[in-house]
Amino acid sequence: MKKIAFIGLGHMGEPMARNLLKNGSRLIVSDINQEKLKVFKGFGAIVAEKNFMSEQPEIIITMLPSGKEVRQIYESYIFPHLKSHQLLVDCSTIDVETTRQLALKAQDKKAYMIDAPVSGGVAGAEAGTLTFMVGGNTQAIEQVKPILLQMGKNIIHVGETGNGQAVKICNNMMLAIQMISVAEGFALAEKLNLPASALFEVASKASGQCWSLTQYCPEPNLVPNSPANKNFAPGFTTAMMLKDLRLSQQTAQNVGTATPLGAMATMLYTTHYNLAGGQLDFSSIIRLIKGQFGQQVQ
Ligand code: NAD
Numbered sequence: 001m002k003k004i005a006f007i008g009l010g011h012m013g014e015p016m017a018r019n020l021l022k023n024g025s026r027l028i029v030s031d032i033n034q035e036k037l038k039v040f041k042g043f044g045a046i047v048a049e050k051n052f053m054s055e056q057p058e059i060i061i062t063m064l065p066s067g068k069e070v071r072q073i074y075e076s077y078i079f080p081h082l083k084s085h086q087l088l089v090d091c092s093t094i095d096v097e098t099t100r101q102l103a104l105k106a107q108d109k110k111a112y113m114i115d116a117p118v119s120g121g122v123a124g125a126e127a128g129t130l131t132f133m134v135g136g137n138t139q140a141i142e143q144v145k146p147i148l149l150q151m152g153k154n155i156i157h158v159g160e161t162g163n164g165q166a167v168k169i170c171n172n173m174m175l176a177i178q179m180i181s182v183a184e185g186f187a188l189a190e191k192l193n194l195p196a197s198a199l200f201e202v203a204s205k206a207s208g209q210c211w212s213l214t215q216y217c218p219e220p221n222l223v224p225n226s227p228a229n230k231n232f233a234p235g236f237t238t239a240m241m242l243k244d245l246r247l248s249q250q251t252a253q254n255v256g257t258a259t260p261l262g263a264m265a266t267m268l269y270t271t272h273y274n275l276a277g278g279q280l281d282f283s284s285i286i287r288l289i290k291g292q293f294g295q296q297v298q
Helices: 013-023 034-042 066-082 097-108 121-127 138-148 163-191 196-203 238-255 260-276 282-289
Strands: 004-008 027-031 060-061 087-090 112-115 130-132 152-159
Touching: 004 013, 004 130, 004 260, 013 027, 013 034, 013 121, 027 034, 027 060, 060 138, 066 087, 087 097, 087 138, 097 163, 097 238, 097 260, 112 138, 112 163, 121 130, 130 138, 152 163, 152 196, 152 282, 163 196, 163 238, 163 260, 238 282, 260 282
Parallel strands: 004 027, 004 060, 060 087, 087 112, 130 152
Antiparallel strands: none
16 A cells, blocks of 8 residues: 555545545645644544655645645645655646646656646545546556546546646636526526526527536526535535636736637636625526626626
């Protein structure tokens, strides 16, 4: 059994780390939240006194809020002690540039870093059915695959380090735009006195069909398990979607690509965040589109 360090025991990290423990991994955990550490100690994980690197893990997994925390952990704790046989796996969603810079620094120490952001949300993390979009060296990925399979179902190798993050932000930008388009369809239908169920019945079999409509419909009670059915309890929060949209826009600017609908989606999600807060599921954007905050989007 490999010795694994897991840093970041939040909404996603906690169930992911618990799945590793369930499968018998030797786990060292770290988080700034002391309560989480106590809980994991109770589960049999090792809590390092100061630096998890002193326990000499073979694989170091990070699941942190943003690039800032990932960089801080790498610079302060990992790089000063990193040995060539240790493998770095960042599962957080962060910017491509930070990932590629950290991977180069790891390479200077003859170690590999792979990026493995996930989709599937908290439910997928709990069920161990996440999809990992993995970028990096093929041999390193083969080595880490059995561990990722303890937390997920699909491991998709998408090229060099950083490509996992690139896939993630492109996909989520597409998703946000798609969700807004579905919300606009239902908003217009409502004003035309067309029942939502009639639009759904046709569009879900016609050319308007997409995942946001058929799997995650923002109108309640048209598909099973949609957050709309439970008053937009998340799911994937507005705050998380806005974070990913901002990453997409920052990256688009860095590489000089026009993403006009991505820019518009970012603007709409920013307004939604300001009016509704970040904690509702991102599909609640339909409330903004329908003018339910007393503010009609132009
Ligand atoms: P979270 O905020 O719930 O968890 C982050 C954890 O990191 C917390 O336990 C926090 O205490 C810890 N932490 C923060 N700074 C730290 C530091 N300097 N050192 C050690 N620990 C630190 O976030 P989350 O929802 O678990 O998301 C984690 C990552 O996964 C994010 O990058 C997010 O974009 C991505 N993601 C989230 C979801 C989702 O549905 N929540 C889905 C896919 C991807």
